[in-house]
Amino acid sequence: MKYRVFLDSNVFIYAFEFPDSNSNKIIDLVNDEIIEAVISEWVVAEVYKYFRKFHKKRLADTFRKFMYGSCNVVLSKDVEKAMSKYRGQIKEKDLEQLTVVKEFGIKYVISYDRDFDDVEEYRTPKHFIKLMGFNSSEKEY
Secondary structure (H helix, E strand, C coil), X not given: CCEEEXXXXXXXXXXXXXXXXXXXXXXXXXXXXXXXXXXXXXXXXXXXXXXXXXXXXXXXXXXHHHHHHHCEEECHHHCCCCHHHHCCCCCHHHHHHHHHHHXXXXXXXXXXXXXXXXXXXXXXXXXXXXXXXXXXXXXCC
């Protein structure tokens, strides 16, 4: 069964910064088409901003191209109205992500962010890798 999951920005960042991380294993699952990744425009922007700030523009461009090529990207305009239903349930910076998960019936939001602790669909990268039946690394991310 192919899981359809929402990947938060930190999964992409940890995957690059820590090659032995569970986040990197998740990106491998995306590349191997074992899971279907869904992200929001907010995630694309956060990842791009991070790599522009801490690395080079070329790497940021590469990541943006990768995300658009390997993930289903939900446009902000497609969830803008629905966001009001979830406002107050999570910090504003994570509202678009939560809305995408809820409105599209996505089973898991994979992140290493305590702001999602009260979200039923939340799984850390480590927990998700274990759920998939793979060996996880020690770190949660």
